[in-house]
Amino acid sequence: MQKNIRNFSIIAHIDHGKSTLADRIIQECGAVADRDLSAQMMDTMDIEQERGITIKAQSVRLNYVKDGQNYILNLIDTPGHVDFSYEVSRSLASSDGALLIIDATQGVEAQTIANVYIAMDNDLEILPVVNKIDLPSADPDRVLEEVEEAIGIDCTESNLISAKTGVGVKALIDAIVDRIPSPVGDTDAPTKALIYDSWFDNYLGALALVRVYDGSIKKGQMIRMMNTQEEHQVLNLMYPHPRKPTKTNVIETGEIGIVILGLKTTNSIAVGDTITDAKNPTAEVIDGFEPAKPFVFAGIYPIETDKFEDLRDALNKLQLNDSSISFEPESSAALGSGFRTGFLGMLHMEVIKERLEREFDLDLIATAPTVVYEILKTDGTRITIQNPSELPAPNYIDTIFEPYVKATILVPDEFLGNVIKLLNDKRGNQNKMDYIGKRVLLDYDIPMNEIVMDFYDKLKSTTKGYASFDYEPIGFRPGVLQKLDIKVAGEIVDALSIIVPENKALSKGREFIKALKELIPRQLFEVAIQASIGNNVIARETVKSTGKNVTAKCYGGDITRKRKLLEKQKAGKKRMKAIGKVNVPQEAFMAVLKI
């Protein structure tokens, strides 16, 4: 029954305890036998378990009894890291309410604020929940004050819990039932459902996770995807559960469920599309959400050149699981054939590269990451480039536009000076500065290029880990920029070119080749590393030669030692790419992040 359904997401800053709370709620609802309980049940990917972070939003359908009535709770656990905020927006687009979790020892952080705004945009009922009250340093009153002050949410009705010990969790579930509205929707209207996630299952094929807004989806029904106009028959339906999804014959108005169409590719299943009945279609599509836009681009190349098609296949499969990546073939003079791949941020890039290598057994090189630039050419045309090596020659360029973000930073006031210095260094412009208790909330516009790479690490180290940070793109602005090329042994390595502010070109060039010098191993000959702007070499370093074969040291009979050394060399080579005669390791391509 529709009035007994509650659809809600859990949102929070990273590490404030979403996944732990999700586990607790699942346990409280008895959806997993106690002997099958394990920590972080909703984080099903190996990488999520190892890194202790949520990457993909996960849904689960639960049953709960309150005052003799049966309720269905559809819970969506969302990721906290800024790279994955797209997952948050689509989870919230299919919810009626959100639990806003705040760590009782930390208080409001940058992503707390960012995620609340997404929830407010979706008109959701927001329940403030203070977590980790079991910790001695917990200060729930101060935290609630901060929520009221920084976000303007009324906290008179809030829940204090410990997701770890379970204190307050039952009361919280009761509050979910009492305060989150049941879904509205017309059961008699034609089918209208939003696809809010999709992924690929080796046995079942492409799957769509949907929220039904009107009517229902039935097994055997012919449905139509309203964007692509494709029609398919529903083979099976399931309710989501991280371990054991259960089969059903129908997904009713207000419910969420998994639709199985027996498709071998997910091309037909576009996240954000509306599903309707093929014979009796609804008039309007659901105003879903924007498709994810990659911010960071890098070339991904197989180390063994004959693995290009394997890489294409792997990217296709991964895209079914993560619609936010984009890729197209590119070739590099230095690296051969690969794919220019778009990511939501650096963490996303790391995760995707790791998944490609692990799940598809590939050895890959990723080139220096870059943002997208827009170029107004002297002939009046505009182009967009995802690779610095595509930048036209200076005499064809009128203006280069670079993407900017609005950055939100929360920092204890004792570190304010350090943070402002860092932001100035990163070409930031201050919009606003507010005090929340003893902390300062900063609002800055900054070139995206300056912050997507290593800003977070620098921010953390300059504030002893106390600052938190979130950003959202705000469009393109003109910049005074130019391309910096790197030559290794006299050859330009296109995969190492970067775009830099003109007034920083010299210092960046020097730092870059210094970093490269440390990373490119000694070869049998001397290797010159040069930074150049156009035809002008602006800095130079030399990697001295080893002068001899490394194994030559192991003269005589020490065969095992010799073999070990050779094996070590071979393993080292796996992550190297031969550029001309020079072996360049993966780290060198990431050296740009260090400058």
Ligand SMILES: Nc1nc2c(ncn2[C@@H]2O[C@H](COP(=O)(O)OP(=O)(O)OP(=O)(O)O)[C@@H](O)[C@H]2O)c(=O)[nH]1
């Ligand atoms: N003491 C205490 N620790 C908790 C509590 N809830 C969560 N934690 C711990 O806090 C850490 C982060 O918890 P997670 O549940 O992974 O946090 P998250 O918000 O899901 O993190 P992301 O998904 O990466 O954004 C873990 O080490 C948990 O064990 C609590 O109530 N008390």
